[in-house]
Amino acid sequence: MDKASFKEKLSTVDTSSLVDKVEMKLIDLFMNKGLKVGDALPKEVELAEILGVSRTVIREAMLRLRMVGLIESKKHRGAVLTNPDLLSPLKKSLHPNILAEKTLRDIFEMRLVLELGMADLLFARVTAADIEALEEIVETEPVKADSTIFNITDEIAFHGKLYEISGNQTLKDFQHMLLPVFQYVHTSGMLTEPVHSKSFISHRGLVDILKVGTPEVFRNAMRKHLDNHFSRLF
């Protein structure tokens, strides 16, 4: 390596790790100052002085915080703290064919875990209008439906509606993001062939339980509903 390219390499590494550090130090600083969402941040020149680094480094670190949605610029107020969209930086990474097989399986499992675990949220928050919407979705479901017969659009609509009923926006965003990965794993041949369970519970069965049952009964029914997926995992 000649001298010039060696120097270039060194300085690139150094700057990057400095900006990394300053980025984390800025977050700590805002937290220590007790700043809340919507509060204006100190000016760049002030931040540079406090942390003892150049304004260029501060600007670069602030740019990164802006990119992950932690701060934004407001007219006449400068940079303010925002409530970050937790999942938006994740979205870029969630392209099925740039994830390792193990990560894809992990995500496939996570959907099953979430749908089994959300029963209490559903029962606490479901409304009459929600039940009506679910009944409309399952209307076209064949009576002897299993997960391979119900069409994919209704399948997605049904499970998506459950996340909506949960009233948990972070959970809902998460599901929205996982959906393409789940579909990819489902159809990729990565998992072994499904075994058809004898005690399958249909979507209609789940709606009935949501109307008159308990979270416990719903969890057990959902487990049976998802049995074809589970049996492909273990």
Next chain:
Amino acid sequence: MDKASFKEKLSTVDTSSLVDKVEMKLIDLFMNKGLKVGDALPKEVELAEILGVSRTVIREAMLRLRMVGLIESKKHRGAVLTNPDLLSPLKKSLHPNILAEKTLRDIFEMRLVLELGMADLLFARVTAADIEALEEIVETEPVKADSTIFNITDEIAFHGKLYEISGNQTLKDFQHMLLPVFQYVHTSGMLTEPVHSKSFISHRGLVDILKVGTPEVFRNAMRKHLDNHFSRLF
């Protein structure tokens, strides 16, 4: 606004949205080329030509992909596709006091949902060594333990171990990230006071079920174990 600052503003906005677009187009391009994790990417000059933009824009977009962990530079090979650490960009956003109260509650709920839903993963993957480790953790648990008596270190060790047993690294990373937020909500006074459940299941009770029970029994026991948390939500 004077002419110069107007122009400056305009060009800033334009470049940023162009880099956004190019960033997404690059991902599409890599996917369409069927590139997999570890594959070398086309050179900047080639990418600039394909997308009809300047190398500067390509470089900026590639920098962002590097920052979210989608690509990395390898000696003698240039940029290659990597299996991104899905959650690392998220970590920066997860500082409790820069999240809105609704998001904090969402995250609190998600932990409960995950721990209720993971029973099948635990039973499929638990080993004799895992049981031993769990038994060691609950050794110090008072016999009439409820969640307010068991000390916080053992509490975290116990539940952390369950995530580890799940064998799902993404789930484990997620829990690791959620932990500080969960603790914050737990101690912040944001939720109403806990109601002590009569049918509380201890950590030791959960271990016993993991040894000889079924996922279904474990889910119901975990629901009772977490009842103090659930009763603060609804």
